[in-house]
Amino acid sequence: MIDFILAPWPWYFSGLMIALIMLSLFYFGKTFGFSSNFRTICAACGAGKKTKFFDFDWKSQQWNLLFLAGSVLGGYISANFLSDGQALRLAETTVTDLKALGIQFDGKMNPMQLFGLETLGQPAGFLTLLGGGLLVGFGSRYAGGCTSGHAITGLSSLQWPSLVAVIGFFIGGLTMTHFIFPLIF
Amino acid sequence: MKGLKFIFSGLFFGIVMSKSEAISWYRIQEMFRFQSFHMYGIISTAVAIGIVGIYLIKKYQVKDVDGNVIVIPVKEKGWKKGIFGGTIFGMGWALTGACPGPMFVNLGQGYWAFLLIIFGALIGTYVYGILKDKLPH
Numbered sequence: 001m002i003d004f005i006l007a008p009w010p011w012y013f014s015g016l017m018i019a020l021i022m023l024s025l026f027y028f029g030k031t032f033g034f035s036s037n038f039r040t041i042c043a044a045c046g047a048g049k050k051t052k053f054f055d056f057d058w059k060s061q062q063w064n065l066l067f068l069a070g071s072v073l074g075g076y077i078s079a080n081f082l083s084d085g086q087a088l089r090l091a092e093t094t095v096t097d098l099k100a101l102g103i104q105f106d107g108k109m110n111p112m113q114l115f116g117l118e119t120l121g122q123p124a125g126f127l128t129l130l131g132g133g134l135l136v137g138f139g140s141r142y143a144g145g146c147t148s149g150h151a152i153t154g155l156s157s158l159q160w161p162s163l164v165a166v167i168g169f170f171i172g173g174l175t176m177t178h179f180i181f182p183l184i185f
Numbered sequence: 186m187k188g189l190k191f192i193f194s195g196l197f198f199g200i201v202m203s204k205s206e207a208i209s210w211y212r213i214q215e216m217f218r219f220q221s222f223h224m225y226g227i228i229s230t231a232v233a234i235g236i237v238g239i240y241l242i243k244k245y246q247v248k249d250v251d252g253n254v255i256v257i258p259v260k261e262k263g264w265k266k267g268i269f270g271g272t273i274f275g276m277g278w279a280l281t282g283a284c285p286g287p288m289f290v291n292l293g294q295g296y297w298a299f300l301l302i303i304f305g306a307l308i309g310t311y312v313y314g315i316l317k318d319k320l321p322h
Contacts, residue, residue: 005204011223014205015230021198022231023238028190029249031258034286038310053314066188067195068289074199075208075293082204090211091220098214109203110210110282110291115298129298132280133288133305134312139274140285141313142320143267144260146274147284150267151228154260156235161260161267168271169278170217176279177217 006084022152030063033149035140037061037068101185128184143168199290208290210282217279266322277309 022032039054040061048055087107095105103111119125140146143165145154151169154162202208207227216224239257241247246254278284281302283291288306292299313320 009204011226012230015227017201018231019234026255042311051314063191066191070192070195071199071289072293074196075290078200078203079294093220094215115296129301130305132277133302134309135277137306137309138313139270141310142270155232157239157257159260164264164267165271168268169275172272172275173217173279176276
C-alpha cells in the first residue's frame with residue numbers, strides 16, 4: 001500500500017480519480033473547470049469596473065478558488081510527503097528529441113533548465129514563461145474552457161464545441177512542439 | 186465549513202495530478218510527440234468513466250447535495266472560438282507544459298517559476314476580456 005502511494009500512479013487510476021473529482025463537483029452543485037479562476041481573480045481585483053466581461057458576481061465562484069488553494073496544497077503534500085524521489089521514467093525517444101533541442105532530461109517533474117529561478121533572470125527565459133502563460137490565459141478564455149472544462153467535462157457530456165476546442169488544443173500543441181520549439185530552443 | 190469539501194477536492198486533484206505526473210512538462214512533450222500512451226490513457230479513462238457517470242446522472246435525474254436535480258452545463262455554440270482559442274491555448278500548453286490546474290499544482294510542488302506563468306495567464310485572461318467583442322466566436 002505504502003509502495004503504491006509513493007510510486008508514480010498508473011494512468012488508469014489517475015483517469016478514474018479525475019472522473020470522480022468531476023462527478024463529485026457535480027454532486028456538490030458545481031462544474032469542474034479550472035481556468036474560470038483566472039477570470040474570477042481578475043474580477044476580484046476590480047477588473048469589472050472597466051470591462052464588462054469581468055463585471056459579474058465573482059463571489060459565487062469562491063468555491064473554485066478554494067479548489068485552487070487545495071490543488072496548491074496537494075502539490076506541496078505530494079512533493080514533500082508522497083514521493084519516493086525516483087526519476088521520472090520518460091520515453092527514451094522523448095529524451096533524445098529534447099536533447100536535440102538542447103534540453104537535458106534531468107529526471108525531475110519539470111526541466112530546471114527552463115523552470116529554474118536563474119532562467120527567470122534571463123530575458124529569453126522570462127519572456128518564454130510569461131508568454132506561455134499569456135497564451136494559456138487568453139486561449140482558455142477564448143475557447144471557453146481548458147483541459148478540465150472541455151477535454152474532461154465537455155467530452156464526457158458529449159458536446160461538439162468541446163471536441164472542436166480539444167482539436168484546437170492539439171493543433172496548437174503540435175504546432176508549438178514540432179515547428180516553434182526548433183526555432184526558440 | 187461548507188467550503189472545506191472544495192479544499193479537499195482540490196487537494197485530492199493536486200495529489201492525483203502530481204502522482205500520475207500529469208503536471209510534468211516532460212509528459213506533455215511526450216504527449217505532443219506521440220511517444221507515450223500515458224497522458225492519452227489518463228484523459229481517455231477520465232472521459233470514458235465521465236461519459237458513463239454523466240449518462241447515469243441524466244438518466245436517473247440525480248440530485249446534488251442541496252436537493253436540486255443536477256444540470257450539466259451546455260457549452261456555447263460556435264466553432265471559431267474552439268479552433269482559434271483552442272490553438273492559442275494549445276501553444277501555451279506545450280510551451281509551459283501546464284494547463285491552468287497544473288500551474289497551481291506545480292507551484293505547490295515548489296516550482297516558483299510558475300508564479301510568472303500564472304501572472305501571464307491572468308494578463309492573457311484580462312486581454313481577452315477587453316478584446317472579447319472584437320474577436321470571432
